Amino acid sequence: MSTALIIVDIQNDYFPNGKMELSNPEKAAANAAKVLEYFRKNNKDNIFHVQHIASHPSLGFFLPDTEGVKIHNAVSPLENECIIKKNFANSFLKTELESKLKETGVTKVVVVGMMTHMCIDATVRAAVDLGYETTLVEDACATRELAYQDKVVPAEQVHYAFVSALNGMYANVISTEDFLQQKASTN
Numbered sequence: 001m002s003t004a005l006i007i008v009d010i011q012n013d014y015f016p017n018g019k020m021e022l023s024n025p026e027k028a029a030a031n032a033a034k035v036l037e038y039f040r041k042n043n044k045d046n047i048f049h050v051q052h053i054a055s056h057p058s059l060g061f062f063l064p065d066t067e068g069v070k071i072h073n074a075v076s077p078l079e080n081e082c083i084i085k086k087n088f089a090n091s092f093l094k095t096e097l098e099s100k101l102k103e104t105g106v107t108k109v110v111v112v113g114m115m116t117h118m119c120i121d122a123t124v125r126a127a128v129d130l131g132y133e134t135t136l137v138e139d140a141c142a143t144r145e146l147a148y149q150d151k152v153v154p155a156e157q158v159h160y161a162f163v164s165a166l167n168g169m170y171a172n173v174i175s176t177e178d179f180l181q182q183k184a185s186t187n
Contacts, residue, residue: 002043002046002105002107002108003043003046003106003107003108003109003110004043004046004047004048004101004104004106004108004109004110005035005036005039005046005047005048005109005110006050006091006097006110006111006112006113006123006127007036007048007049007050007112008050008091008111008114008119008120008123009050009052009062009113009114009115009119010025010028010029010032010071010072010074010075010112011051011052011062011068011069011070011071011114012067012068012069012070012071013061013062013068013069014072014114014115014142015029015072018061018068019060019061019063019068020060020061020062020144022114022115022142022144022155023142023143023144023145023155023156023159024142024155025114025142027139027142028112028113028114028139028140028141028142029072029074029075029140029142030074031112031137031139031140031176032074032075032112032113032137032140032141033074033075034140034176034180035110035112035137035140035176035180036075036112038179038183039110040078042183045104046104046106047077047081047082048081048082048083048084048097048100049071049075049077049082049083049084050083050084050085050086050091050095050097050113050119050123051069051071051083051084051085051086052069052086052087052119053069053085053087054069054087055087071083084096084097084100088122089118089119089121089122089123090122090123090125090126091119091122091123091126092123092127092130093122093126098130101132106132107131107132107133108132108133108134108135109127109132109134109135110134110135110136110137110179111124111134111135111136111137111171112136112137112140112141113140113141114141114142114143115141115142115143115144116138116141116142116143116159116162116163117143117146117158117159117161117162118143120136120141120162121162121165121166124166124170124171125166125170128171133172134170134171134172135171135172135173135174135179136163136167136172136173136174137174137175137176137179138159138163138173138174138175139175140176141159141163142155142159143158143159143162145158146158
């Protein structure tokens, strides 16, 4: 069975001085880079970079033709790696991601990226709905603090609430270290 890596929205606007800075994006990107390195060595034909491009300026970030919309250098795509451009939280919605996965016979996906509570959640749920066995490398993801009325939820709690909700029913949630150890023991 073929496995693909889907790297979602690790883009400059999520990093310090970006227009939508997340909590600890550097750590998440470094872990995503480790997973990417594993795929480049072992499964290089099944790497998909997803890049969110704002469809309207009111989004305020990922605006076309800005430095913030560019994929972060920690996970820069190589020339032969596929870049999927999207305009919605779900990486499959109105993109060619599903058709590209089917072309290569993919049945399993590994997801890393940003933001845990938005595009990662939407992409993982969609992947499962489309029949893909899904692994989420949770420490290769990042999010931000959220608020509702007078309630503020710290980024770490947002992150763990979402990965906890996905764990089991939607995805095998795992750390970068455990993912790489599992792969090392099966190779």
